[in-house]
Amino acid sequence: MTQTIQFDKTAYAKMMLHATVNSTTAIHGILVGSSNPKGQEQQPQGNDDVLIVLDAIPICHSIPTKPIVDMGLRLTQAHLDHNKIIDNNSSSHDKIIGWYTANERTGDTKIYPMVWKILESIQSFHTDQEKTKTFIPIVARIDSESFEKMLEKKCNVDGDFKGFHVYELPKTVLAQDKNGEEEEEKVKCECLQEGAAGASDNWKNVSALVADACLEDPPVVVYDFENQLEGKVSGLNKMDCDWLRNSQVNKIWEK
Amino acid sequence: MASTTIAKMDLDALLKDSSKSPLTILEYIHDHKLHEPAIVLKLGIPLRKANLAPSQLLSVLEQIIIAALHQKKIELASETLTQIKASTGANSLRYRKLLALCLESAGDFEASLGIYNDMLSDNKSNVYALKRKYAILRSQLKDLEARECLNDYLEQNASDAPAWVEMAKSCFEQGDYKGAAFCYEEIVLSSPMDTGVHCTLGELYVTIGGKDNYVLARKHFAQCLELEKGCIRAMFGLVSATESYLDLMECQLSSSGSGKKRGKDSCWDEQDVELVRDLKAYGVEHLIKSYKGTNMSGLVETILSNSEN
Numbered sequence: 161m162t163q164t165i166q167f168d169k170t171a172y173a174k175m176m177l178h179a180t181v182n183s184t185t186a187i188h189g190i191l192v193g194s195s196n197p198k199g200q201e202q203q204p205q206g207n208d209d210v211l212i213v214l215d216a217i218p219i220c221h222s223i224p225t226k227p228i229v230d231m232g233l234r235l236t237q238a239h240l241d242h243n244k245i246i247d248n249n250s251s252s253h254d255k256i257i258g259w260y261t262a263n264e265r266t267g268d269t270k271i272y273p274m275v276w277k278i279l280e281s282i283q284s285f286h287t288d289q290e291k292t293k294t295f296i297p298i299v300a301r302i303d304s305e306s307f308e309k310m311l312e313k314k315c316n317v318d319g320d321f322k323g324f325h326v327y328e329l330p331k332t333v334l335a336q337d338k339n340g341e342e343e344e345e346k347v348k349c350e351c352l353q354e355g356a357a358g359a360s361d362n363w364k365n366v367s368a369l370v371a372d373a374c375l376e377d378p379p380v381v382v383y384d385f386e387n388q389l390e391g392k393v394s395g396l397n398k399m400d401c402d403w404l405r406n407s408q409v410n411k412i413w414e415k
Numbered sequence: 416m417a418s419t420t421i422a423k424m425d426l427d428a429l430l431k432d433s434s435k436s437p438l439t440i441l442e443y444i445h446d447h448k449l450h451e452p453a454i455v456l457k458l459g460i461p462l463r464k465a466n467l468a469p470s471q472l473l474s475v476l477e478q479i480i481i482a483a484l485h486q487k488k489i490e491l492a493s494e495t496l497t498q499i500k501a502s503t504g505a506n507s508l509r510y511r512k513l514l515a516l517c518l519e520s521a522g523d524f525e526a527s528l529g530i531y532n533d534m535l536s537d538n539k540s541n542v543y544a545l546k547r548k549y550a551i552l553r554s555q556l557k558d559l560e561a562r563e564c565l566n567d568y569l570e571q572n573a574s575d576a577p578a579w580v581e582m583a584k585s586c587f588e589q590g591d592y593k594g595a596a597f598c599y600e601e602i603v604l605s606s607p608m609d610t611g612v613h614c615t616l617g618e619l620y621v622t623i624g625g626k627d628n629y630v631l632a633r634k635h636f637a638q639c640l641e642l643e644k645g646c647i648r649a650m651f652g653l654v655s656a657t658e659s660y661l662d663l664m665e666c667q668l669s670s671s672g673s674g675k676k677r678g679k680d681s682c683w684d685e686q687d688v689e690l691v692r693d694l695k696a697y698g699v700e701h702l703i704k705s706y707k708g709t710n711m712s713g714l715v716e717t718i719l720s721n722s723e724n
């Protein structure tokens with residue numbers, strides 16, 4: 161089953177900035193989005209499904225353990241539920257649709273077993289909720305070579321060298337684990353969501369702005385859940401350490 | 416870290432003091448293990464041809480090579496290395512170390528590995544060679560060989576906590592959480608007062624799963640909170656561990672079919688279960704209290720009150 165994936169520019173920026181701020185460690189985060197465009201009724205998932213990634217929620221900058229992942233997912237879900245209640249205009253279909261990650265080492269293109277396990281739990285959660293169809297979550301892996309080219313502003317309008325690749329949860333992920341050499345199939349990630357920003361929102365233009373933000377001194381900082389935990393009780397009141405929103409990222413588009 | 420800051424401040428004072436010779440400053444940088452490649456090159460390059468005692472000259476040349484490699488000036492490093500070779504010969508251990516470092520910087524990892532393997536065949540306890548070999552294998556993504564190399568190192572240096580952290584990282588990546596927990600058990604022996612280590616170990620046991628591991632996990636989270644009352648990560652961990660324990664209990668009791676309650680025939684001790692409930696309530700209460708007044712207090716209350724239902 162092939163999905164068409166579209167990325168919102170803010171989700172893209174948050175992923176890249178999270179990788180920049182934690183450039184020497186692995187990073188992990190949640191992808192939030194919708195499998196149906198706003199205003200349309202839910203359709204059974206088929207070959208023409210569009211999965212729109214609307215937001216990226218940074219979770220940690222170390223290897224994810226169950227308590228951190230579990231609490232991160234629960235807080236994110238509560239945040240989405242809260243947004244639906246307070247904002248009557250928001251899409252009622254926003255949900256956790258996948259995971260993003262970047263490995264610690266340059267050239268390490270592997271997606272490690274724990275990421276597939278996280279995707280499986282996301283899938284089983286949604287399959288339980290929406291019993292009429294099987295939801296296929298995605299993982300976006302930030303690739304060091306592509307990321308380097310993105311920083312050099314070599315990304316083209318088609319999204320080559322945008323900094324990451326997207327994969328779907330394979331049906332036989334358990335079999336692949338045991339094989340050792342995995343061939344994860346990349347899913348083509350289409351152009352950014354067309355929206356109020358207009359026709360200038362293509363991969364080339366947006367990635368150039370994101371590259372500038374990453375290379376600023378100091379760079380635009382993106383906080384994750386682990387940053388909040390490291391800040392301890394005294395750090396909880398820091399309003400700018402808002403890892404669920406990271407609204408400071410929106411300033412990139414004002415330039 | 417504080418001593419490094421003080422050393423750097425003293426270095427600034429030394430640099431401003433015109434009565435201090437470049438050699439004195441270079442010795443100061445070397446003795447305090449400061450990372451100042453630009454300063455080393457600026458002061459050291461003129462000294463290459465200076466009339467110094469042989470041991471002093473070799474020390475300066477060695478510092479210049481390392482600084483040049485940090486600044487990616489491989490040609491300068493190579494020239495300086497040739498100067499050392501002329502003085503010490505090619506069989507000197509220190510020369511071979513520097514040669515291997517230069518080869519690593521130039522990207523010739525096979526040649527540098529060859530040198531480290533030679534060093535290890537002369538002396539298999541050569542800590543430096545083992546560490547560099549591990550670093551090369553890990554950077555080349557040769558995880559199996561890197562792990563074997565690190566294993567060899569740890570067999571001889573079991574008290575090296577950072578090495579155990581490296582091994583734990585390698586285990587994590589492969590999904591070997593039991594292996595990672597073993598590594599962190601070694602680390603906690605040398606750092607029993609480190610809250611981060613207890614927290615990580617607790618999280619690992621929750622990740623591995625199973626009744627006994629949930630019990631171990633809550634002990635580590637409790638110890639973490641004993642050492643640092645405001646550790647939110649440990650509070651979340653404690654809630655997670657106790658919830659997992661209770662979920663497992665409910666699952667096992669309901670799947671036993673007869674609706675058998677906890678009792679003396681059950682493996683779930685009533686007192687222990689009550690303790691777990693109390694610990695969970697403690698974690699929930701303290702988390703809600705810690706987040707009170709922040710913009711996330713509502714969300715935290717929501718997820719924790721849902722978990723109580």
